[in-house]
Amino acid sequence: MEPRTYRTPSGQVIAYDQGAQVAEWRIGDTPVIWASRQSDYAEGQPIRGGVPVCWPWFGPGRSGDLQPNHGFARVAPWRLVGDESVDGESVRLMWELTDLDVRSRGGVDHFPHRFTAHLEVVVTGSATLSLTVRNDDSHPFDYEAALHTYLHVGDIRQIRLSGLDGASYWDKVLLSQATQHGELVFTGETDRVHTSAGSVVVHDPVLQRAITIDKAGSPTTVVWNPWAEKAAAMDDFGDQEWTEMVCVEAAAVGDDAVTLEPGAEHTLSTMVTVISTNAS
Numbered sequence: 458m459e460p461r462t463y464r465t466p467s468g469q470v471i472a473y474d475q476g477a478q479v480a481e482w483r484i485g486d487t488p489v490i491w492a493s494r495q496s497d498y499a500e501g502q503p504i505r506g507g508v509p510v511c512w513p514w515f516g517p518g519r520s521g522d523l524q525p526n527h528g529f530a531r532v533a534p535w536r537l538v539g540d541e542s543v544d545g546e547s548v549r550l551m552w553e554l555t556d557l558d559v560r561s562r563g564g565v566d567h568f569p570h571r572f573t574a575h576l577e578v579v580v581t582g583s584a585t586l587s588l589t590v591r592n593d594d595s596h597p598f599d600y601e602a603a604l605h606t607y608l609h610v611g612d613i614r615q616i617r618l619s620g621l622d623g624a625s626y627w628d629k630v631l632l633s634q635a636t637q638h639g640e641l642v643f644t645g646e647t648d649r650v651h652t653s654a655g656s657v658v659v660h661d662p663v664l665q666r667a668i669t670i671d672k673a674g675s676p677t678t679v680v681w682n683p684w685a686e687k688a689a690a691m692d693d694f695g696d697q698e699w700t701e702m703v704c705v706e707a708a709a710v711g712d713d714a715v716t717l718e719p720g721a722e723h724t725l726s727t728m729v730t731v732i733s734t735n736a737s
Contacts, residue, residue: 458498461537463580464545470580475500477535477552477576480507482584482729489668489731490584491609491702495695501532505693506607506702508586508727510576513568513600515679515710527605529564530554530574539577548580556593570598587726592717599716603679603708604727606670611663613643613682613700619660621678624653627711643703646684650711653678657705665735670705671728676713679706 460480463470468483471492480498482490492506503509503526511527518528525532536558539551554574559565571593579585586604610616618641625636629648637651640660654676659668672678681704683691688699707727709715715723 458500460498461550463542463548465548465580466546466582470548470578470584472550472578473498473504474537474552475534476504476531477510477554478504478507478531479578479584479586480504482580484731487664488609489729491607493694493698495693495698497693503527503531503693505691508607509605510588511601511603511605511706511708512574512588512590513602515601515603515708518567518601519711519714523564523567525564527603528601529559529562529568533559533562535576538575548578550578552576568598568600570594570596572598583728583730585726585728587724589722589724590715590717591722592719595719597716597718599714601708601710601714602725603706603710604725605679605704605706606727606729607702607704608659608668608670608729609664609701610659610661610703611701613703615661615663616703617642617660618657618680618703618705620655620657621651621653621680624651624678626651641680643682646687647680647682649680650708651678651680652676652713659703659705660734662734665733667732667734669728669730669732670707671730672707672726674723674725675707675709675727677708677710679708679710680704681706 471481496505512530535552541549621637626649
């Protein structure tokens with residue numbers, strides 16, 4: 458796969474047509490959107506990191522047995538239909554994917570509908586990604602979606618997440634329902650689907666910054682970190698890389714999946730903003 462590389466006012470963006478995926482976003486030399494150094498960047502294989510587009514299902518889907526994991530859009534070759542980027546000033550990209558583009562791809566038999574999907578990326582001082590899906594068919598359909606944002610942190614064991622207080626969540630590690638009380642801190646493998654449409658802030662004392670994740674069209678927020686044992690078992694994940702990342706995902710999954718009538722469309726978006734907390 459060939460990367461698309463762009464300079465921004467304060468850093469760099471790297472993206473790929475496969476999956477319409479932003480792979481990295483840096484401010485200066487420090488990543489904001491993180492990618493594993495073990496990722497293969499091979500055609501047809503998921504990129505470990507960046508912002509994978511999970512669609513039209515999340516994980517193995519609501520039935521629990523769909524493949525490929527996180528849907529066919531994640532590894533499909535999207536078409537770049539808009540590039541209004543001004544090198545060194547701004548980045549604005551638009552990709553498109555339709556049912557005609559994926560007719561021969563694995564997994565499409567689980568989603569036999571006519572559709573048009575667009576993924577727009579705008580990076581200036583912040584990064585905004587928007588997934589818009591239109592129902593081009595003659596009948597309603599539903600789907601799950603997530604913008605699976607990998608964020609770079611100084612140390613997962615020291616960060617705190619605010620914005621989820623009071624939100625109920627399904628704990629995919631413990632297989633139980635619970636409610637978040639106060640800030641979320643990390644002491645082990647974390648995989649939670651929160652019923653929350655609000656913003657989340659990642660407080661990072663090591664890198665002396667806060668990352669704000671604002672969302673729209675997203676009734677659920679997914680938070681994930683594999684921790685040591687699971688990271689060591691993953692070929693495309695460095696054994697110690699779990700300490701430097703956390704996923705905070707704008708999503709519409711499970712009971713909050715999207716239903717579209719013929720001709721209707723829905724946009725799921727996330728905006729990532731970095732605020733320095735260095736008082737000096």
